[in-house]
Amino acid sequence: MNRELDFSQVNWAEFGKATNATLQMLGYSSLFTLILGLPIGIILFLTARSSSVGARSVYAVLAFVVNLLRSVPFIILIIALLPFTKFIVDTQIGVRGMIPPLVIGAAPFFARLVETSLREVDRGVIEAAQAMGASTRQIVFRVILPESLPGLIAGFTITIITLISYTAMSGLVGGGGLGYLAVSYGYNRYETSVMLVALVIIVIMVQIIQMVGDRLVKHFTRK
């Protein structure tokens, strides 16, 4: 481990491919996390405050599943989901094989963030919409979502960054990308320089995503 850092052994072409793979995993898993997590978050929000017994039991079941998935460490989740992953995308490794566990891991997390953001919306504004004769659907799409947009963007930014760390972890169990490079070269073959480069690229990604997220939050905040 005491060897000097030697960047000559870094295969830059391979890094290009790995970065590309990570970005692909990130792109698809973010997209599906949004598609899956947003409605779950909305349902959690709506059923939690409902006066109907039926709605509250939906909340109880959904909240339990969400908590369950959030309490399983991601690395175990990947392994536990192997048969499911095989069924959905017909492979268990590579970019495609990682997307189902990434989404299943991140969507419950994002759903909770969505629920929390929606709760921040002023009750008075919702009530005003009710008084104007808005339906529940109209209240969700015309009041609650626009009013909580900055919070939703902030939550989604955090989720994407969490997904970056998940993609890196997936390198341990056959996922491609920067995580795989860092693990197989940097850890298994003691090529510290490779690990460092992978790390720097990941840090840059996180910084860019956080910066873009913050800018968007600022742009949409009207308070």
Place this chain on the structure above:
Amino acid sequence: MITIKNLVKTYGTGAKAMTALKGINLEIAKGEIFGIIGHSGAGKSTLIRCINMLEQPTSGEILIGKTVMTRLGKNQLQQQRRRIGMIFQHFNLLSSATVYENIAFPLRLVRTPKAEVDRKVNEMLELVGLTEHAKKHPAQLSGGQKQRVGIARALATDPDVLLCDEATSALDPQTTDSILRLLLDINRKLGLTIVLITHEMHVIQSICDKVAVIQGGVIVEEGPVIDVFLKPKQPVTRDFINRESENAEALDEAIRATNAASSRTVKVTFIGELTYQSILSQTVKETGVDFAILQGTISRIKETPYGQLVVRFEGDSADIRRTLERLTQQRLEVEELEA
């Protein structure tokens, strides 16, 4: 226009149950400005929120026109609510939308054609005097301007009724007056029925035709503002009025300090055009008694001028009696005060 029958609202059940409204009966006529005044916790907020069913009454009936609000299904209720505008203490505007979009909101809920939305929103902007602020967001407006947006939004769908839930309580006195003037103006122009709740007698006195005083979930006093204001029957009503106009303690002291055997202290009330006539001085000239004014108010309730003077008459007791009779004959109200 609005009929409330035996309205009861209980929160919670069993030992924790709290009854906010204990059998309210009210009749509000079309085109009227009806004020409900009460201290916080008296049930006034619950009452106004029952009118558009934001609160589900426990029992009793609410009719708006011929529609029984308490018996509507979900969709019918949504439709009916579009005919009832509401404004709020904290305005409750969409912070993510511009002034224009806020006013357009209720119109877009019912898929109004774009040209019609534009026409109506501009008409409303003009009505409340905010045309040049159309593109601003609520955070860029003052409290009074926000409430004007609230009013414009509430009126955009041409409702029959406007409910005002403490609409001026978060505003300073000058802004309160300008909002009240706007409400009165709208009431006249559009013939809109307005129901408002407040804890300030000033609001009632400025624009209301009728008033109901609520305490402990019960209407304790009700009637035309001028009657309730000048002849309050309940302690709680007097309390509201005294805080606004005169200091009861100071009066008591003035009466006690000046009380003499050969004098009588009375409260004389002038209503309407009598207020500005020289009745008092003509009368004492005839009867030859002297008088001192211990306390007095000459003001207006909505459009009606009124005067209320506490006067001590001095002189021969027969002359004083004659003076009081004369005043009563001239349609002034005379009430003797005890020292």
